[in-house]
Each structure stands twice: as C-alpha cells, then as structure tokens.
Amino acid sequence: MEPPCVHITTYGCQMNQLDAELVAEVLRASGARLAADADEADVLLFLTCSVRGHAEDRVFSNIGALKARKQREPDLIIGLLGCMAQQYGPALRRRAPLVDLVCAPGRLAELPDLIVEARRGRRPVALDPVRTEGGPETLAKADEALDRAEVRRPLCGSSPGQAYVVAVRGCDNFCSYCVVPHVRGPERSRAPSAILDEVRRLVGQGARQITLLGQAVNQYAAVEGGRRWDLADLLQAAAETPDLARLAFITNHPRAFDERLAAVFRNVSKVCSYLHMPAQSGSDAVLARMNRRYTAAEYLDRVAMVRQARPDVAVASDFIVGFPGETPADFEATMDLVRRARASAAFVFKYSPRPGTMAAERYPDDVPAEEKRRRHAALLALVEEISGEENAKFVGRRVRVFVEDLAPRPKLNERGRPGDRLNGGVQLRGRTPCNRIVVFDGPPCLVGAEVDVEVKHSSPLTLFGSIENPGARRA
Ligand code: 5AD
Numbered sequence: 001m002e003p004p005c006v007h008i009t010t011y012g013c014q015m016n017q018l019d020a021e022l023v024a025e026v027l028r029a030s031g032a033r034l035a036a037d038a039d040e041a042d043v044l045l046f047l048t049c050s051v052r053g054h055a056e057d058r059v060f061s062n063i064g065a066l067k068a069r070k071q072r073e074p075d076l077i078i079g080l081l082g083c084m085a086q087q088y089g090p091a092l093r094r095r096a097p098l099v100d101l102v103c104a105p106g107r108l109a110e111l112p113d114l115i116v117e118a119r120r121g122r123r124p125v126a127l128d129p130v131r132t133e134g135g136p137e138t139l140a141k142a143d144e145a146l147d148r149a150e151v152r153r154p155l156c157g158s159s160p161g162q163a164y165v166v167a168v169r170g171c172d173n174f175c176s177y178c179v180v181p182h183v184r185g186p187e188r189s190r191a192p193s194a195i196l197d198e199v200r201r202l203v204g205q206g207a208r209q210i211t212l213l214g215q216a217v218n219q220y221a222a223v224e225g226g227r228r229w230d231l232a233d234l235l236q237a238a239a240e241t242p243d244l245a246r247l248a249f250i251t252n253h254p255r256a257f258d259e260r261l262a263a264v265f266r267n268v269s270k271v272c273s274y275l276h277m278p279a280q281s282g283s284d285a286v287l288a289r290m291n292r293r294y295t296a297a298e299y300l301d302r303v304a305m306v307r308q309a310r311p312d313v314a315v316a317s318d319f320i321v322g323f324p325g326e327t328p329a330d331f332e333a334t335m336d337l338v339r340r341a342r343a344s345a346a347f348v349f350k351y352s353p354r355p356g357t358m359a360a361e362r363y364p365d366d367v368p369a370e371e372k373r374r375r376h377a378a379l380l381a382l383v384e385e386i387s388g389e390e391n392a393k394f395v396g397r398r399v400r401v402f403v404e405d406l407a408p409r410p411k412l413n414e415r416g417r418p419g420d421r422l423n424g425g426v427q428l429r430g431r432t433p434c435n436r437i438v439v440f441d442g443p444p445c446l447v448g449a450e451v452d453v454e455v456k457h458s459s460p461l462t463l464f465g466s467i468e469n470p471g472a473r474r475a
C-alpha cells in the first residue's frame with residue numbers, strides 16, 4: 001500500500017491545535033505525507049470540537065459537502081477525530097455516513113493503524129475508556145503514546161517562535177453546561193520533568209514564547225522528586241529556560257487561582273501580563289446552577305489579587321449568555337462584573353445545550369434565541385468599550401511586541417487612514433505581553449522575534465505603531 005497523503009482540518013480550542021501537531025507528527029513518523037491542500041490528499045481528517053452545537057453543525061456540513069468527491073474517488077478516506085468522535089461514537093455514522101474512521105482525543109497516537117484499517121475497507125472506531133472500570137490504565141497507556149509524539153514533534157505551530165505545551169489533560173470540574181469532562185476524560189497533570197524537557201527542546205528549536213495548556217491549567221498538581229508541584233512551581237522552573245522570552249498559561253479556573261500564582265506575576269518577569277480566567281456569569285444564582293463553585297465577589301477578589309501583584313495584567317474572560325433561567329437581572333450582574341473586573345477581552349457564547357451534560361438534562365433551554373442574541377451583542381459591545389479605553393492608554397508609549405505574522409490586510413496608516421503602506425514595507429502583526437494586537441510596518445524577517453514599537457494610534461481591538469530601526473532591534 002502506498003503511504004497515505006493526509007490533510008488535517010482543525011476546529012476549536014488551542015488544545016485541538018496542539019493535537020493537530022501531534023497527529024501530524026504521528027503520521028509523519030509512520031511514513032505518511034502531509035498535504036497543505038485538501039484536494040491533493042487521499043485521507044481527510046477533521047479534528048473536531050463539541051463544546052457548542054454550532055461547532056458540530058459546521059463539521060457535519062463540511063463533511064456532507066464531500067459527497068460528490070467521495071463518489072468520484074471511492075478510495076478517499078474521511079476521518080472524524082477529537083471531541084465529537086468521543087461524544088457520538090459509532091452513532092456518528094448515522095448523521096455522517098461518509099465518515100470511514102472515528103478516533104477520540106486520547107487515541108490519536110493510533111491513527112496510522114486506523115488509517116490502514118480504513119483503507120482495507122473496515123470502518124474503525126477508537127474511543128477513550130473514559131471514566132470506566134479499568135479505564136485509568138488504558139488511559140495512561142494512550143497518554144504515554146501521545147507523550148512520545150509530543151517529545152518528537154518539531155516546532156511547527158502556525159506562528160513561528162510560538163509553541164503550546166500541554167500541562168494538564170482532561171477535566172474533572174463538571175461545569176453543568178460543559179461536555180469537556182465527558183469527552184476528554186479525567187484531569188491528569190503531566191510530569192514536571194516531561195514538561196520542562198519539552199519547553200527546553202522547543203526553545204532550542206527557536207521557540208521564544210511558550211504557552212502551557214490545560215482546561216483548568218491552574219489546577220496543575222504533580223508529585224516528582226519527592227515534592228509536590230503546582231502551576232506556580234512549574235512556571236518558575238520553566239522561566240529559567242535560557243532564551244525563552246515569554247511564558248503564558250491558559251485557561252484558569254477562578255476557584256483555583258491563589259496567592260502563589262499571583263506571586264508568580266509579581267516575581268517572574270517572563271510570565272506574560274495576561275490572565276485568561278473565564279467568569280462565565282456575574283450572577284451568583286447562575287454560577288451555582290453552572291456548578292462553577294465561586295461567587296461573583298470571589299471572582300473579583302481574584303482579579304484584585306492579580307492586579308495587586310502586577311497592575312498591568314489584562315484580564316480576559318469567557319461568558320455564556322442565555323444560560324437556562326438567566327433573567328435580565330442576572331445578565332445585568334454579568335455586565336456589572338465586566339465593568340468591575342475591567343475585562344478587556346472576552347469570548348462570549350450563547351448557551352447551547354450539550355447532550356449528556358447536567359444542564360441539558362436538568363434545565364430547559366428557556367431564554368429565547370432573540371434575547372440570547374441581544375445579550376451577546378450587549379456584552380461584546382461593553383467589552384469593546386473597555387478594551388478601547390484601555391488601548392487608548394498605550395498611545396505614545398513604547399511596547400515590547402512579539403511578532404507573530406504578517407498583518408492579513410492593510411490596516412490604518414500613521415495618519416489613521418486605511419490604505420497606503422508606509423515606507424513601502426510590509427505590515428507585521430504581533431502582541432504585547434498583555435496580549436494586545438499591534439500592527440506596524442517592518443521587514444518579514446522579524447516574524448518570531450521581539451521588537452520595541454512606538455504606539456501611535458489605537459482602536460478597540462488593535463494598537464498601531466512604528467519601529468524606527470527595525471534591523472537593530474532584532475531579538
Ligand atoms: N454553551 C455555550 N458555551 C459553552 N462553553 C462551554 N460549554 C458551552 C455550552 N454548552 C464556553 C465556555 C467555555 C468556552 C470554551 O466555551 O464559556 O469557557
């Protein structure tokens with residue numbers, strides 16, 4: 001059999017982006033070729049997300065659109081991987097009959113074998129032994145296989161100089177609306193030595209910014225070398241890596257945010273001034289039904305704690321609007337929390353009932369779609385207003401920018417008008433340590449490096465600036 005030529009389409013969170021890199025590595029090691037263009041591939045893999053119904057609908061419709069191609073090319077293999085695979089299992093076939101292969105997040109290391117089976121005309125389904133008898137052992141084996149791929153993977157993320165490293169897999173929080181604990185299994189922290197080796201290796205290959213990942217990364221807990229490690233210990237140790245410029249960590253659960261982590265913001269300068277800590281709601285009644293196990297006041301205490309440790313920390317949050325039973329007063333409490341926390345970035349989602357979750361089983365989805373839309377727009381507008389005010393404070397200041405890529409389209413020039421490029425150069429896009437986007441003219445060779453940029457103008461989502469002597473400031 002010729003080695004397969006594989007194309008991967010990735011949906012969802014950073015954990016999925018990292019999983020896509022692991023899948024690519026596992027496949028490369030098995031001799032497969034990876035195609036940048038889906039038309040060239042004979043195996044199409046979809047790494048899916050189940051967090052909201054909308055994400056699932058997109059996957060079903062993108063796979064459905066392959067019907068004509070599958071008829072023309074009967075040997076084409078379509079694989080559905082990731083959270084939807086675990087969520088629906090063999091039942092997926094009823095809704096997506098074109099799918100040949102189904103593989104859950106914890107079993108991704110087995111993909112080369114699954115592809116061979118699928119090409120032989122079988123229709124393999126590999127699911128996690130999530131939370132079942134005898135599960136932990138099988139889960140540990142599957143994790144080890146993923147770890148082996150993780151330590152081999154080259155630095156290959158979408159933005160040069162930036163890499164993700166998994167710290168915590170799975171989740172045990174069981175927020176009532178959330179499918180993640182059901183599809184990604186119990187919370188397991190990787191060994192500190194494995195994570196620190198991984199960080200050193202990636203930095204050795206040119207990574208300058210590392211982001212540690214976990215659904216609730218600040219619940220990291222490991223025992224190694226006769227001592228306990230929490231996220232504060234891990235960040236401190238990772239920050240010692242020479243040539244590493246920036247260290248970030250997402251996502252944080254407010255309940256587990258403590259003084260020790262706040263102290264890291266005070267003491268470890270490589271840690272970015274950015275705290276992604278989803279509040280989900282500002283109403284205590286809604287938070288209780290969500291099983292978040294904190295109050296709005298406790299959330300604000302955590303924000304105060306981090307701002308005391310480092311005043312310039314940007315707080316980013318996730319919110320769900322239209323959770324069952326959310327009254328106008330509950331929603332106002334959320335708006336109020338955003339104002340008090342001065343959250344300058346937020347991902348706002350309309351509640352979407354997920355099969356198998358406690359909220360879907362217990363509470364009717366009773367906020368009308370139109371009202372969800374209204375609250376969604378109002379909350380985003382408020383966050384944009386705050387972020388506009390915060391961004392304006394940067395005008396006239398010099399900021400350190402990690403250059404991620406070329407700006408996708410012409411942005412405003414120095415005079416604040418869209419259009420003509422300054423100095424005939426290319427526009428670059430990067431981020432401040434507090435995760436604000438900065439656009440400025442500069443040579444493409446700066447991608448993956450840090451430079452100082454003078455901020456000239458701002459908009460709610462972007463800072464516009466310039467560098468005087470780009471060559472001299474190469475990090
Ligand atoms: N409906 C809407 N949003 C959800 N999220 C998680 N589950 C749901 C759901 N059922 C949101 C939360 C979480 C983010 C990743 O997705 O805000 O923080």
Ligand code: SF4
Nearest residue numbers: 171174175178180215
């Ligand atoms: Fe889902 Fe809650 Fe776990 Fe986040 S902490 S992944 S919202 S269950």
